[in-house]
Amino acid sequence: MSRRFAAVDLGASSGRVMLADLSDGLRLTEAHRFPNGPVRVAGRLYWDILGLYREILTGLRNAGPVSSIGVDSWAVDYGLLDESGALLGNPVHYRDDRTRGVAEHVAETAGAATLYETSGLQVLPFNTIYQLLADRLDGAATMLLIPDLIGYWLTGELGAEVTNASTTGLLDVRTRSWASPLIKQLGLPAGLFPPLRQPGEAVGGLRRDVAAEIGWSAPVRSVASHDTASAVAAVPATGPAFAYVSCGTWSLAGVELPGPVLTPESRAANFTNEAGIDGTVRYLRNVMGLWLLQECLRAWPGADLGDLLATAASERPFAAVVNPDEPGFLPPGDMPARIAAECRRTGQKPPATPAAFVRCVLESLALGHRLAVRQAMELSGRDVEVVHLVGGGSRNELLCRLTADACGLPVVAGPAEATTFGNVLVQARSAGLVADLAEMRSLIAASQPLRRYEPSGDAHAWDEAAARIS
Ligand code: LFR
Numbered sequence: 001m002s003r004r005f006a007a008v009d010l011g012a013s014s015g016r017v018m019l020a021d022l023s024d025g026l027r028l029t030e031a032h033r034f035p036n037g038p039v040r041v042a043g044r045l046y047w048d049i050l051g052l053y054r055e056i057l058t059g060l061r062n063a064g065p066v067s068s069i070g071v072d073s074w075a076v077d078y079g080l081l082d083e084s085g086a087l088l089g090n091p092v093h094y095r096d097d098r099t100r101g102v103a104e105h106v107a108e109t110a111g112a113a114t115l116y117e118t119s120g121l122q123v124l125p126f127n128t129i130y131q132l133l134a135d136r137l138d139g140a141a142t143m144l145l146i147p148d149l150i151g152y153w154l155t156g157e158l159g160a161e162v163t164n165a166s167t168t169g170l171l172d173v174r175t176r177s178w179a180s181p182l183i184k185q186l187g188l189p190a191g192l193f194p195p196l197r198q199p200g201e202a203v204g205g206l207r208r209d210v211a212a213e214i215g216w217s218a219p220v221r222s223v224a225s226h227d228t229a230s231a232v233a234a235v236p237a238t239g240p241a242f243a244y245v246s247c248g249t250w251s252l253a254g255v256e257l258p259g260p261v262l263t264p265e266s267r268a269a270n271f272t273n274e275a276g277i278d279g280t281v282r283y284l285r286n287v288m289g290l291w292l293l294q295e296c297l298r299a300w301p302g303a304d305l306g307d308l309l310a311t312a313a314s315e316r317p318f319a320a321v322v323n324p325d326e327p328g329f330l331p332p333g334d335m336p337a338r339i340a341a342e343c344r345r346t347g348q349k350p351p352a353t354p355a356a357f358v359r360c361v362l363e364s365l366a367l368g369h370r371l372a373v374r375q376a377m378e379l380s381g382r383d384v385e386v387v388h389l390v391g392g393g394s395r396n397e398l399l400c401r402l403t404a405d406a407c408g409l410p411v412v413a414g415p416a417e418a419t420t421f422g423n424v425l426v427q428a429r430s431a432g433l434v435a436d437l438a439e440m441r442s443l444i445a446a447s448q449p450l451r452r453y454e455p456s457g458d459a460h461a462w463d464e465a466a467a468r469i470s
Contacts, residue, residue, distance in 0.1 A: 002023075002065070002066065002067050003021060003022040003023040003067070003428075003431075003433060004019060004020065004021050004022075004023075004064075004065070004066040004067060005019075005020045005022070005066050005067055005068055005069075005070070005424040005427045005428060005431075006018070006019055006020075006031070006059075006060060006063045006066045006068075006069045006070070006218075006424075007019075007020065007069075007070050007071075007072070007223075007419075007420045007423035007424045007427075008056050008059065008060075008069065008070070008071040008072070008147075008150065008423075009072050009073070009227065009230075009419050009420050009423060010036060010052060010071075010072070010073035010074065010146065010147075010150075010227075011036065011073075011074065011227065011248055011249060011419075012036065012037075012074050012248075012249040012250075012291075013035070013036060013037060013248075013249055013294060014033060014034065014035055014036055015033070015034050015035075015036050015052055015055060015056070016030060016031075016032065016033045016034070016059070016420070017030075017031040017032045017055075017056060017058075017059025017060060017062065017063055018030055018031060018417070018420045018423075018424070019031045019063045019064075019066065020420070020421075020424035020428075022424075022428055022433055025447050026421075026443055026444070026447045026448075028417055028420060028421070028424075031059045031060070031062040031063035032055065032058050032059030032062050032063075034052075034055040034058075034059075036048075036052060038093045038095060038096075038332060039093075041090075044092060044096055044098070045092065045093040045095055045096040045332070046090045046091065046092055046093055046096075047077065047090070047091050047092075047093055047146075049079065049087075049090060049091050049146075049149070052150075053150065053153060056150060057210070057213055057214055060214045061213075061214040061215055064216065065216040065217075065218060066218050067218060067427070067431055068218055068219050068220065068221040068427045068430070068431070069154070069206075069218055069219070069220045069221065070220070070221050070222070070223035070225075070423045070424065070426065070427050071147040071150045071151055071154075071220065071223070071225060071423075072147055072223055072224065072225045072226065072227045072229075072230045072419060072422075072423050073145075073146040073147045073150075073225070073226075073227055074094070074146065074226075074227055074249075075145070075164055075167035075226045075227070075228070076094050076124075076126055076127055076128045076131070076145075076167050076168065077091050077092070077093065077094050077126075077128075077131070077145070077146050078091060078128060078131070078143050078144055078145050078146065078149070079091045079143075079144050079146070079149040080135070080137070080140040080142070080143055080144075080192075081140070081141055081142040081143075081144060081152075082139050082140065082141055083139075083141045085142075085152075085156075085158075087149075088139055088140055091146065091149075092131065092135075094126035094131070095126070095330060095331050095332060096126075097331060098131075098134045098135075099125050099126055099130040099131055099133075099134045100125070102125070102130040102133050102134050103123050103124075103125050103127070103130050105133075106129065106130065106133065106186070107123070110182065110185060110186065112267070113264070113267065115169070115182075116262060116266075116267040117262050118172060118173070118179050118182050119166075119168075119169045119170065119171060119172070119173055119179060119182075120173030120260045120261075120262055120272065120273030120274075120281075121166075121167070121169045121173075121272050121273070121274070122270045122271060122272035122285060122286065123270060124286060125327075125330075127167065127168065127169040128143075128145070128167065128168035128169060128170065129168060129169030129170050129186070130169070132188055132192075133186065133188075137188075137189065137192070140189075140192060141191065141192070142158060142191075142192060142194055143192040143193060143194075144158070144160070144194070145160065145161070145164045145165065145168070145225070147161060147164060147225035147226075148160055148161060148164070148194070148225065151203045151204075151220055151222075151225075153210075154203075154206055154207065154210055154220050155203050155204035155205060155206060155207060155210075155220050156204065156207050157203050157204035157220075158194045158195075159194050159195055159196070159197040159203065159222070160193060160194050160195065160196050160197065161196070161197050161198075161199065161222050161223075161224075161225040161226075162176055162196050162197065162198055162199070162275050163199060163224045163225060163226040163229035163274065163275045163276065163277065164225045164226040164229070165178075165193075165196060165275070166226070166273075166274045166275035167226060167274055170182060170183055170188075170193065171275070173260045173262070173273050173275075173281075174260070176196070176275060176279075177196065178190075178193045178196070197222045198222065199222055199223050199224045199225070199229075199277050199426050200221070200222060200223075200426055200429060200430045201221070201222045202219055202220075202221060202222070203219070203220040203221060203222050204219065204220060205217065205218075205219050205220075206218065206219075206220065221426075221427050221430055223422070223423045223426040223427060224276070224277045224422055224423070224426060226274065227248075227419045228246050228250075228252045228274070228282065228284075228419075229274065229275065229276055229277060229282060229422070230418070230419045230420075230421075230422030230423045230426070231244075231246040231252075231390050231391055231418040231419045231422055232244055232246060232252075232256060232276055232282050232418075232422070233276065233277045233422035233425070233426065233437065233440065234390065234415065234418040234419070234421035234422035234425065234440070234441070234444055235256075235388045235390055235418065235441065236388065236412070236414070236415070236441055236442075236444040236445035236448065236450060237386075237388055237441055237445075238441070238442065238445060239385075240256075240382075241382075241383045241384055241385040241386070242255070242256075242384060242385070242386050242387070242388055243255050243373045243376060243377070243382075243384045243386075243387045243388070243407075243409075244256070244284075244387065244388045244389070244390065245287075245369050245372075245373070245387060245388070245389045245390070245393070245403065246390050246391045246418065246419075247289060247290065247389055247390070247391045247392065247393025247394065247396075247399070248289060248290060248391040248392045248393060249289050249290055249291045249294065250286055250287070250288070250289035250291065251286075251287035251288070251289040251290070251365060251368065251369060251372075251393065252282075252284050252285075252286060252287070252289075253284055253285060253287055253368070253369050253372035253373055253376070254271070254272075254282060254283045254284025254285060254372060254373070254376040255283050255284070255376045255377065255380055255382045255384065256276060256280050256281070256282060256283070257273075257280065257281045257283045257380055257382065258279070258280065258281070259281060260273035260281050260283070261273065261281075261283055261379055261380050263379070265379055266379045269285070269375050269379060270285060271283060271284065271285050271375065271376065271379060272284055272285065272286075277422075277426065277437065278436075278437055280437075283376055283379075283380055284372065284376065285372045285375070285376070286325075287324055287325060287365065287368035287369060287372055288324040288325050288326075288329050288330075288365070288368065289324075289365070289393070290365075290392070290393055290396075291329070292324060292329060292335060292339070292361045292364070292365065293358065293361050293362075295332065295333070295335035296335045296336055296339075296354070296357055296358070296361060298332075298335070299334055299335055299336050299337075300336075300354050303354055308354055308355050308358045309358065309396065309397075309398055311355035311358075312355045312356075312358040312359040312362065312398060313398050315355055315356050315358075315359035316359075317359075317363070317461065318363060318461060318464070318465045319348075319349070319351065319356060319359065319360070320343045320348040320349060320350060320351055320356075320360045321348075321360060321363050321364045321367060321465050321468055321469055322339055322342045322343060322346070322360065322364045322469060323342075323364070323368075323469040323470075324361075324364045324365050324367070324368040325368060326342055328342070336351075336354075336357055339351070339357060339360060339361070343360075346468070346469070348468075362396070362398055362399050362402055363402055363406075363465065364469070365399060365402075365403075366399065366402035366403045366405070366406035366407075367406055367462075367465060367466055367469060369387075369403045369406060369407060370403075370406040370407045370408075370462070370466065371466065371470075373387060373407050373409070374407070384409065385409070385410075386409060386410050386411075386412055387403065387404070387407055387409050387410070387411045387412070388411075388412050389403060389411050389412070389413045389414075390413075390414065390415060390416075390418035391416060391418055391419065392416055394413040394414045394415070394416050394418075394451075395413075395416050400413045400451070400453050401453050403453075404453040404454065404455045404456075405455050405456060405457040405462060406462050406466075407455065408455050408459060408462075409455060410452055410453065410454050410455065411452070411453040412450050412451070412452050412453075413450065413451045413452075413453065414448055414449060414450040414451060415444060415448040415449075415450070418444075421440075421444055421448075422440075425440040425443070425444075426440075
């Protein structure tokens with residue numbers, strides 16, 4: 001058996017097919033990378049799912065034969081299939097506004113406390129539960145989350161991988177099975193939800209036509225198909241006293257626990273209990289993440305990120321900070337204008353140059369990381385000695401440094417490709433090449449370049465800035 005594995009990893013701004021080789025250590029190469037983003041059609045935001053599928057096939061063709069393939073992506077979004085297995089309509093993007101008011105309505109009818117005690121999920125307007133209630137389900141026989149949909153197209157096998165299913169709001173957080181009473185109470189058809197799969201289980205062999213198209217065949221294996229679950233599995237922690245920030249389009253900041261925290265205080269702080277691998281709980285909150293920066297860059301065609309970051313590093317600290325999680329920042333649009341408006345609303349002078357905006361965004365994100373990490377520690381009782389910052393954001397030195405300063409804790413940055421590592425190492429574990437989660441983590445810690453940032457700077461100034469946005 002070869003020691004090569006392919007990871008299909010779809011992020012909100014780009015997708016990639018990566019090839020991992022474990023024959024001598026752990027080596028990753030990129031087989032194909034492609035852009036991803038929302039497509040607005042007649043006022044609705046969609047994903048270009050068929051375009052993504054075509055790029056995935058190109059990537060697999062480039063990757064060449066492997067032992068197995070794993071697929072992960074962002075969470076919550078889905079495709080609906082009819083009785084015959086055909087896709088009904090195009091998957092809608094979670095930043096679409098069709099769920100406006102739905103979460104409030106569901107909280108009134110089902111009870112916010114009951115919902116939290118059942119699913120343990122933070123309330124985000126785009127959770128699958130709200131999207132399904134906003135959609136027309138006529139003719140829908142099956143709901144497949146994005147990685148499960150790709151897996152279905154590759155193999156013909158239906159299923160729902162559990163880490164991603166935990167982001168729907170319809171999974172029972174204690175039993176890790178579909179929350180049937182809630183599903184019934186909401187009037188959703190029970191048959192929509194396919195049997196659950198665990199990370200590491202087989203999905204199936206490639207369909208013959210798919211194998212013919214890419215030129216080789218291999219089984220698809222279920223991984224922690226929620227990208228954040230894969231990223232957290234790949235945090236190179238060497239002991240239990242760590243927090244993490246999985247930083248890409250979103251920053252997912254929190255701790256890993258053996259069981260959920262479902263207290264009223266946890267619900268009030270909008271912390272989520274998402275399913276991690278091996279029965280762990282990803283106790284975290286979503287922070288708006290590098291989306292703020294990505295949308296600023298979209299408003300400044302021609303701007304060079306490297307130059308902006310270098311200038312931002314010497315901008316005046318704390319000139320202006322915003323709460324990164326303002327709901328108004330969620331949809332696509334003119335981000336600098338929205339940030340400037342938020343500064344004015346909170347009595348601060350808006351940034352005057354792109355570099356000053358970048359400074360404002362990164363300090364605001366660091367404050368978001370600080371609040372989430374500190375609350376995760378308080379609400380769970382978990383001790384934290386180090387913050388692991390993984391994902392693309394770990395390449396952003398200024399953000400890493402600001403996060404260490406804001407949290408008052410050392411930050412260990414990397415790997416940037418944590419999601420891919422989590423994806424391929426779950427496959428490698430099923431192939432018997434790695435023993436357990438601890439070994440996966442030590443393999444990454446030993447083989448990947450990591451950078452440590454010690455906290456420095458003026459703790460009092462961070463307290464003052466935090467108070468400004470609370
Ligand atoms: C990160 C992520 C988050 C989820 C958001 C929307 O890529 O998966 O965990 O809350 O995207 O699906």
